[in-house]
Amino acid sequence: MVKNKPTALAETERLLALVPFITANQGISVKELAAAFDVSPKQMVSDLTTLWMCGLPGYTALELMDLSFESGFVTIQNAETLQSPRTLNLEEQVALIMGLDLLSQSLPTDSALKQNIEILGQRLSKSSRITSKLRAISNIPASMRAEIETAIVRKHALDISYYSIYRDEISQRLVRPLELRVDENAEYLYAFCETAQDFRVFRLDRIQSCTSINKVSDEPPAMTDSAAAKQSFTVRFNSRLRLMRERFDAEEKSSNSDYSQDSFSSQWLIRSILASSGSAELVTPLDLREEICEKSQLMLDRYQSQ
Amino acid sequence: MSRKSERLVNLTIALLATKRYLTKSEIFRSIEGYEGNEESKERMFERDKDDLRTLGIEIEVGGLDPLFNDEAGYRIKPENYALDLGEISGTDIALLSLAAQAWNGAALDSGAHTALLKLKSMGIESDLAAIPTLAPRITLMNEELETVLQAIANQTHVVFEYFSVDLIAKRREIAPYAVGVRNGHWYFTGLDQEKKELRTFRMDRVASQIETAGKPNRFAVPDGFDLFENMDSEEPEKLAVLDIRKGKAATLRKVAHSIKDLGEWDRIEIAYGDTETFIDTVLWHLDDVVVKEPADIRGKVIDNLKELVRIHG
Numbered sequence: 067m068v069k070n071k072p073t074a075l076a077e078t079e080r081l082l083a084l085v086p087f088i089t090a091n092q093g094i095s096v097k098e099l100a101a102a103f104d105v106s107p108k109q110m111v112s113d114l115t116t117l118w119m120c121g122l123p124g125y126t127a128l129e130l131m132d133l134s135f136e137s138g139f140v141t142i143q144n145a146e147t148l149q150s151p152r153t154l155n156l157e158e159q160v161a162l163i164m165g166l167d168l169l170s171q172s173l174p175t176d177s178a179l180k181q182n183i184e185i186l187g188q189r190l191s192k193s194s195r196i197t198s199k200l201r202a203i204s205n206i207p208a209s210m211r212a213e214i215e216t217a218i219v220r221k222h223a224l225d226i227s228y229y230s231i232y233r234d235e236i237s238q239r240l241v242r243p244l245e246l247r248v249d250e251n252a253e254y255l256y257a258f259c260e261t262a263q264d265f266r267v268f269r270l271d272r273i274q275s276c277t278s279i280n281k282v283s284d285e286p287p288a289m290t291d292s293a294a295a296k297q298s299f300t301v302r303f304n305s306r307l308r309l310m311r312e313r314f315d316a317e318e319k320s321s322n323s324d325y326s327q328d329s330f331s332s333q334w335l336i337r338s339i340l341a342s343s344g345s346a347e348l349v350t351p352l353d354l355r356e357e358i359c360e361k362s363q364l365m366l367d368r369y370q371s372q
Numbered sequence: 373m374s375r376k377s378e379r380l381v382n383l384t385i386a387l388l389a390t391k392r393y394l395t396k397s398e399i400f401r402s403i404e405g406y407e408g409n410e411e412s413k414e415r416m417f418e419r420d421k422d423d424l425r426t427l428g429i430e431i432e433v434g435g436l437d438p439l440f441n442d443e444a445g446y447r448i449k450p451e452n453y454a455l456d457l458g459e460i461s462g463t464d465i466a467l468l469s470l471a472a473q474a475w476n477g478a479a480l481d482s483g484a485h486t487a488l489l490k491l492k493s494m495g496i497e498s499d500l501a502a503i504p505t506l507a508p509r510i511t512l513m514n515e516e517l518e519t520v521l522q523a524i525a526n527q528t529h530v531v532f533e534y535f536s537v538d539l540i541a542k543r544r545e546i547a548p549y550a551v552g553v554r555n556g557h558w559y560f561t562g563l564d565q566e567k568k569e570l571r572t573f574r575m576d577r578v579a580s581q582i583e584t585a586g587k588p589n590r591f592a593v594p595d596g597f598d599l600f601e602n603m604d605s606e607e608p609e610k611l612a613v614l615d616i617r618k619g620k621a622a623t624l625r626k627v628a629h630s631i632k633d634l635g636e637w638d639r640i641e642i643a644y645g646d647t648e649t650f651i652d653t654v655l656w657h658l659d660d661v662v663v664k665e666p667a668d669i670r671g672k673v674i675d676n677l678k679e680l681v682r683i684h685g
Contacts, residue, residue, distance in 0.1 A: 087494035122379045123402035123417050147389045151456035151490035155428045157483030165471025170506045195525035198550035198597035205555045212507035234620050248511045251556040307539035341656035344679035353683040359684035365659050366677040
């Protein structure tokens with residue numbers, strides 16, 4: 067796990083990795099090989115030319131690796147010494163261990179594959195210098211993501227049941243999925259919603275279930291970045307500053323203790339202020355401020371009358 | 373550049389192929405690329421050894437015979453060089469490949485990519501048909517992760533500034549035990565050196581760079597330590613009784629222990645950990661959720677509503 071390795075070291079590492087890769091994939095094209103190693107075809111030819119000169123001391127035809135790539139397809143013989151891939155480094159081990167943990171949760175409890183994963187995980191941990199468990203937990207089922215990805219590729223429609231957190235409602239929608247995007251640590255599905263006859267964005271972790279509908283959907287109209295009406299607001303934080311800043315995504319201070327921000331939804335704003343239990347005060351807009359006051363009074367009255 | 377990498381590859385091949393330790397003079401005589409006077413060859417060789425170690429290749433030093441005035445010898449043991457995952461099937465390769473693909477574009481992307489290349493170099497056909505169609509994914513980037521992972525592996529302390537609940541950056545020194553990712557956040561846990569207690573930190577609340585401090589091997593990480601198990605056991609669960617309006621609060625219903633039909637409302641029993649977080653969640657649902665028990669939570673909700681009225685009035 068050496069970041070910004072000097073070129074010669076990165077090249078050496080690649081050369082050592084190339085030998086077993088070509089051995090296992092004899093006849094692969096230079097182009098494919100370059101793509102697999104994430105370098106240009108020109109660099110790959112230069113790598114292969116260097117490798118062509120390597121071998122056991124003596125460096126005669128008998129000791130050199132027998133590498134051929136002039137035809138544009140690569141084969142290698144006489145490379146037994148280097149033909150096994152190298153041991154995994156720390157970053158590779160961690161990536162696999164955590165990836166397996168994530169995968170395991172996506173499998174049904176009775177899946178026989180869980181045992182495979184456990185054994186693999188144990189072997190990887192045993193050879194690792196980290197003895198604690200490395201965990202990866204996601205609230206988005208991997209099977210659901212696969213279903214959405216497949217539907218996007220095949221242009222199938224999706225029947226989704228979606229939880230709107232602002233309205234606190236579950237709705238059933240028929241959508242034509244267009245794209246998965248990651249934004250601010252959350253994953254979103256961009257889709258054309260047949261139910262609403264407009265483009266909608268769905269947070270993956272709020273999709274309760276989804277079923278692919280096996281029909282080719284018509285091309286939806288071109289996606290427009292619809293400028294939903296944003297409303298600016300100002301909040302003042304009284305306590306629990308760290309949580310409040312995260313909740314209201316408030317980076318910039320507008321004055322001593324007031325933060326200004328935009329919101330797409332007054333529902334979200336009202337709920338967020340209530341859920342801050344007095345740690346945050348809505349300064350503007352005034353109509354929402356009044357609504358919060360009335361709502362709180364109403365709830366208070368109900369509590370006190372019971 | 374290629375001259376140097378060529379020499380490093382040749383050195384690796386020679387040290388791997390040898391059954392006994394090769395002395396420096398043998399290396400200089402037989403491996404291509406060591407040129408110049410004795411001193412410059414020595415310097416070149418020292419640098420090459422360091423470079424191979426940087427790449428994670430273990431070079432053994434040995435072959436010193438006390439009876440003779442021998443030179444030190446060098447070799448690379450194949451068992452230290454080669455990947456050994458034990459007996460492994462096409463299904464296993466498919467699982468490992470899928471695990472690596474989960475990092476596409478995220479924090480451990482480069483390690484996952486090289487791991488995938490190694491899996492594809494093993495000469496075992498990946499049996500994709502044996503596993504269900506799954507697309508696991510971790511989307512988080514993190515710049516500080518590498519430092520923390522190395523510190524856990526080397527058992528070195530890490531030092532950083534961390535935002536307190538009141539958003540004041542405070543210096544922390546911990547012996548890091550484990551990292552984990554859960555629902556969109558990176559976490560790490562370790563023994564806080566000042567408080568002498570286990571503490572869990574969220575990566576995005578770290579206010580500075582994370583730096584290692586002091587020598588390696590300063591502590592022992594408990595075997596099999598599970599960060600999330602530890603985190604979840606910090607708050608013992610308590611039970612609350614809530615009334616929730618029909619058709620509302622789907623997230624609370626999902627985790628309810630029991631649900632009783634009261635007509636327009638349902639009465640649920642639900643477990644909660646941190647009191648503040650629980651009250652925040654209750655209030656998020658506005659007038660669709662009412663706390664019945666316990667009395668102290670109910671009292672606090674009433675106090676908070678009074679405060680909300682006061683500051684917005």
